[in-house]
Amino acid sequence: MGLWWVTVQPPARRMGWLPLLLLLTQCLGVPGQRSPLNDFQVLRGTELQHLLHAVVPGPWQEDVADAEECAGRCGPLMDCRAFHYNVSSHGCQLLPWTQHSPHTRLRRSGRCDLFQKKDYVRTCIMNNGVGYRGTMATTVGGLPCQAWSHKFPNDHKYTPTLRNGLEENFCRNPDGDPGGPWCYTTDPAVRFQSCGIKSCREAACVWCNGEEYRGAVDRTESGRECQRWDLQHPHQHPFEPGKFLDQGLDDNYCRNPDGSERPWCYTTDPQIERELCDLPRCGSEAQPRQEATTVSCFRGKGEGYRGTANTTTAGVPCQRWDAQIPHQHRFTPEKYACK
Structure with a gap:
């Protein structure tokens, strides 16, 4: 498997702004404005080293427009699974x-x-897991x-x-089985078996209104x-990850940085700014942890x-939370039972 580097000129330098604008206008004919970065998880301030001396990264290629352009180059390549982006020199290394x-x-x-393709680093699956490229190599029965x-x-x-990603003995779903990734087993008596990898929706549940949710659902x-x-x-917004370090604003996953009734996200649809996410609850609503509760x-x-x-x-006397007069609001007891 080879090592790739790419030098990409900024869009304006390559083709001028008018042709680029026309190209973008045509692209907007389809719903949504997804970024190629949506296929990647980022680790800020991180490098990925290969420990074998025979594999030595080449020189950095500079003059890349931004991380999105790196992602656009890496995304379609079957043998590109991650890339480094130098934030100061705008260098890109696939x-x-x-x-x-x-x-x-x-x-x-x-x-x-460091940006890595989600399909290779997520421990859960989206839909039926056809795109799963993780390293699980044991079936649900332990085989x-x-x-x-x-x-x-x-x-x-x-x-x-x-x-098709059928490498090593990792769980895969080459036939689109609705049960998710599977594999042939090393047991002659059991030809194949599901690997039991959870969907990203099921892998993490929501407690209370989901302010602590850190799952990997991005729809x-x-x-x-998202x-x-x-x-x-x-959509422009105030929730920049660098300004809300404790809110887990990772990549494009559903989160709840503003205390809404449940996790949500801005969408890639220019016509729809934000929507709630459909996530399973962790069970019956519980009161906040005792150590966090005060009365005086x-x-x-x-x-x-x-x-x-x-x-x-x-x-001034406070309005009841279960009343909408004289002020209408979204903080109803039914939606915020644990608050």
Whole structure:
């Protein structure tokens, strides 16, 4: 598997702004404005090293427009699974491995960010997992998977290629089985078996209104793809990851940085700014953790205050939360049962 680098000129320098604008206008004929970065997870300030001396990265290629352009180059390539982006020099280095590849390690870096394709690093699956390229190699019954390149003990029709991802003995879904990724097993008595990899929707549930949700769902309840939190298009917003470090604004995953009734995201549809995400709840609504509850004072921002004060600092009586008069609001007890 080869190592790729690419030099890309900024769009304006290559083709001028008018042709580019016309091209973008044509592209907008389809719903949504997805960024190629949506296919990647980012690790800020991180480099991915290969530990074998025989594999030495080449020189950095500079003059790349931005990380989106790097993603656009890496995305279609079957042997590009990640890339480094130098935030200061705008350099781009395409990589044929991820942090889960053999003989690699992550290292803190002051010069670049690491972007890895989601299909290779997510531990859950989207839809039926046809695109899953993780390293799970054991079935739901605990049986080791047979290598796809082997025909024994269980013969089969599949031939590994770069496109179908049938490498090693990793769980895959080459036939689009609705049960998700599977594999042939090393047990002659069990020809094949599902690997039981959870869908990203099922892998993490929502407690309360989901402010602590850190799952990997990147679609809204209507099926629209989420906009990345670190991008300002197609919708501008105030929730920049660097300004909300404790909100888990990773990539384009559903989150709840503003205390809404449940996790949500901005969408890639220019006509729909934001939508809620359909996520399973963790069970019956519970009260906040006891250590966070106070009645006579408050800690931090006061999320755990459960006292009986009902007058403002100016002496104005408080409106009941279950009333919409004189002021209408979204903070109803039914939607915020744990608050």
